Amino acid sequence: MAMEMEVKDIPQKKETTQFLTIVQAVNDGMKTLLETDDTVMILGEDIGKNGGVFRATEGLQEKFGADRVIDTPLAEAGIIGTSVGLAVNGFKPIAEIQFLGFIYPAYEQIMTHVSRIRMRTMGHFSVPMVIRAPYGAGIRSPEIHSDSTETLFTHMPGIKVVCPSTPYDAKGLLIAAMEDPDPVLMLEPMKSYRAKREEVPTGKYTVEIGKGKKVKEGTDVTLIAWGAMMTVVEKAAEQAEKKGISCEIIDLRTLYPIDREIIAESVQKTGRAVIVHEAQLTGGLGNDIVSIINDTSFLYLRAPIERVTGFDVPVPFFALEEDFLPTPARVVEGIEKVVHF
């Protein structure tokens, strides 16, 4: 459906940057999108006047108006379902799900419509939209608020899944997601929302979807993680280096489609891999990565691949969440296991 609306091309101040946290970078990304494309809309619970429970949409309704930054009723299927209608009819919704643990009521809409409408109409209709959801444990949230169920969406052809771990990537992936002709789920590590700041370009830029990033070069073992687990992996690598183990670190950034090359290239060099995620072991994305290594790098492997993950239990109440989450110590043990196999 052709859209008759004007898409402005704002002149970019190339050199300017701001020193932002992840959540501020997300906010800045949405601001940039709202400024440069009149068809972009933001929908969600408490995202307007309140600016979002994490302040991710702070100031946006004030600046862009209540018909572009919209407080919806409390109904996730309704948010995603109406976004589908908006998207096939020319708008580009960014739908916020307040916490990933509350996305399940919308699962049917995402599974049977968001991800399938292009296929079902051979491209006649499509739904360029972004679903944003903070995910993960570690900030003493009430129960159900801390799930990390990315594989419910990576096992869903038709949608892409990204998960930034830095402010720069957060803004760049968000803009790339909105510019992608297909729906993208962006998982935001709420534990890292305000953990660090970095310089983020003021204008519009993208981080390519489907590309991981080598965060650190190393020779003995490849550590693969994303989102909030990057911090854990980085700490573990530091400790391992002290024990004389050289770690290469990959930030996956996109969870579907996975960057197989970066994984294969690294594992073929190191011969060893430790995958770290906070989701449960069984059914976790670690299994897909094990398969990718099996498929691409079988003959290079010098030890079984280790997965250091959440246990096969529901994410617990916060008194035990630190026991659920992978820790640098557990990752170090995994590293030692593969190195001393």
Add this chain to the structure above:
Amino acid sequence: MAMEMEVKDIPQKKETTQFLTIVQAVNDGMKTLLETDDTVMILGEDIGKNGGVFRATEGLQEKFGADRVIDTPLAEAGIIGTSVGLAVNGFKPIAEIQFLGFIYPAYEQIMTHVSRIRMRTMGHFSVPMVIRAPYGAGIRSPEIHSDSTETLFTHMPGIKVVCPSTPYDAKGLLIAAMEDPDPVLMLEPMKSYRAKREEVPTGKYTVEIGKGKKVKEGTDVTLIAWGAMMTVVEKAAEQAEKKGISCEIIDLRTLYPIDREIIAESVQKTGRAVIVHEAQLTGGLGNDIVSIINDTSFLYLRAPIERVTGFDVPVPFFALEEDFLPTPARVVEGIEKVVHF
């Protein structure tokens, strides 16, 4: 919550059997449960008067009454949600979801309540219930009716998942599922519903949850599958045998918890594995099995593990479903690949 209701122990005619299809065995299993336990109830859409769209509940409402075999309103979250209430309050619901592709509206109820209530109350409340759902492609159903999304449930601690491929296992797993103190999802391969018959004991018996079955001994390669794919794998094995390749076949039967021993034991013998499932490759259960082999049998592997699965596309409209589904020919290619690695 103690239930004041009588649980009858019907004398079992040990030797009698009936020659049944899978769907008849499922029916017989429910009949046996309704007869022997007054707290068992069946809920679902069109399961009462109509006897189910696949006739799985045929005759049950007539025999056991409309307050035990209940036609519900058309609302999957309602079916599962009220079943949770019934189950914590002394009943044992068997909830039918008409097709697995329509379970998504109930996903929140299953994810946040069915699977978590025991954990959330340290065992004070529990929901012994069975959710039954026909799954899979290959019978020219309308779109969305043919999904095979088992990993959405194997990645969900607190619930178990079984998937029989024979009439005997269908009845035995169903009864085991209902006797299990925890919720169990039983996936029923609709393509195999009437494909074959076998002798099924008339009385009450169980097939242990968590145990796979070696269907065929072999030495060169281990084929792992379940449900409707068993037929495909068996045909492939026949063809491979003609080429001089000896296949061992495992019917997984339970998808969570997976029988790691049977897999490890077999792969350690053959040194090679081909996993076959109709769900999409990415996020499919095949990845978990690859990981299990990686964890248990790394040093025994003589070739990368092959996965022959549905492609990373939504299950297509039926004109193309045979291209989506693994075929014996594709499995044979997988077998040859691992054998001639």
Add this chain to the structure above:
Amino acid sequence: MNTQYPIKRIIDDEGNLIDASYQDQLNEQLVKDLYYHMHRIRTFDRKAISLQRQGRLGTYAPFEGQEASQVGSALALNADDWMFPTYRDHGAKLTFGADMMKTYLYWNGRVEGCVPPEGKKIFPPAVPIATQLPHAAGAAWAEKRKGTKNAAIAYFGDGATSEGDFHEGLNFASVFQVPVVFFNQNNRYAISVPIEKQMNSETIAQKAVAYGIPGVRIDGNDCFSVYFEVKKALEHARNGNGPTLLEAVTWRTGAHTTADDPTKYRPEDQGKGIVEPLLRMERFMKNNGYWDEAWLAEIDEKIKAEVEAAVEAMESYPKANVEDLFDHVYANMPLELADQKESYLAHLRRG
């Protein structure tokens, strides 16, 4: 509630005009248009059943008995409006401008059947029940934001009212006051489940109260009443007054689908007293001197030819292309998927 939501009728079972205020509007052109389309979709429908029986079509969901509801509503739309049908509303789709050949293709398991003619805003049929209601609200919302006068119509059955998405769709539509008409065909059964087991409310129309929007009950077998009430609701929507819930009380003459056996669950005499919509219209036409055997023969022949041609085109349509399995999942195919496609095509080439 039955009394608060009386069934609106313009003609009665005998085809007598009972609401004289419509006298002038029931002109020959309109009457013949409505009849023509009802006859057309019935011919399509019966052919589909017969094709299915011969194994020339997959499982099919017939709509016989609901022609007045589908034609009356579809003809009430403007060309630029949006339609969100279910798997049973191909009658409405055809009337609104969907391609007949492609509609048959849909029932033959072909994705091509979901692609509407260029410029026709017809969404693919909703298969997961009630999921289309929020879509319709969203598409209507977009029209409102664009400032057009276009509206959307969402079709759904009595059973669909039980799903959460029904509720969320109506709530969003009413909160944002978007131009959408929720058009319910209450054919009194959801597969085997009668409406009394589906809901405890006497009517579907009364559910509008929950959303503070108008709810209107219509005789769904009276094509005039459907046509004019849908038109009114659409006008209401176009004028910025928000959504309406319409309940068209009708009757599915046949089975739920060709895989279904209604004698298992419907009392034999249920529905016997119901005058089906074409007969009712015929009576009206006869009563008013619009009935014309020659015209009927002429349209019948024309429609039969159209249907035969569509079936023929469907059956000679190029067979499904395996590349389509892969090509429409993403605008830009991910590498992993491209590899899967490549290796499957290679597999096929090897034979």
Add this chain to the structure above:
Amino acid sequence: MNTQYPIKRIIDDEGNLIDASYQDQLNEQLVKDLYYHMHRIRTFDRKAISLQRQGRLGTYAPFEGQEASQVGSALALNADDWMFPTYRDHGAKLTFGADMMKTYLYWNGRVEGCVPPEGKKIFPPAVPIATQLPHAAGAAWAEKRKGTKNAAIAYFGDGATSEGDFHEGLNFASVFQVPVVFFNQNNRYAISVPIEKQMNSETIAQKAVAYGIPGVRIDGNDCFSVYFEVKKALEHARNGNGPTLLEAVTWRTGAHTTADDPTKYRPEDQGKGIVEPLLRMERFMKNNGYWDEAWLAEIDEKIKAEVEAAVEAMESYPKANVEDLFDHVYANMPLELADQKESYLAHLRRG
């Protein structure tokens, strides 16, 4: 609809009896009971906020302003009834017999906080909004099937009415005519979203029409009216007449949770005119000679001691046992999980 669903009041803001038919029932015992519990849960609530501010408790959801709704409804229950609360209804839970120490534990991220006292049918607080409504319908259904006279009550907020589960829960309950009371606390906000943006209906009570069940609007700050209307609805349920939807119109005095800042979204003077429930009851008691400073001092001291003891017990409660992470997922732990537990415990032992 406001006129069809008038707000029921027994006493007015000044504490004057305005429905004389209740004169006899408002005896000293009942009045003091209600006041006692409101005072008790307010003390609990304020303590929780202060503990949270000191970092001695996690994020907390206060209910100040809603004491009349929570106490009136909870005291209306029979001991064997079922309660399905939300994260904001610990006042109701405490009144119904939940353990105070454990209730604090819940807000300290301890799963022990979900375990009710033996024999007390209190479900863990619903966190995913509206999911508890079908549970309550199911538990009530079980009571009906067992042939008891027990009922269930489901608590939920105004925002919860937008979720599909609200709709499905009420529909099932009404279709199966189960003994459940749907008790809505309309505190006019769902976090930051005011009720006018949540729904287009003027009242929540009117949503009952969609299910053919009674809908009643109550002044949720009038503890008497809550108590008697809930009792009536429960009787209705126990007598086999099915569910009722009650809307208790109230006001959340404070923030959504301790992590929330209501000044960002609530106009400063909104709610100013609302007389909070304890003051209103106090006025009534004074008007009727039930007010007794000595009694108040006595219960205040007793409650304070109870709260302090609960806090102390909570803070000296054994720290969370890591084995609990694994032990309650299944009745019989799968091997895979047992291995995970074993290896994690070994990891901890290694230090």
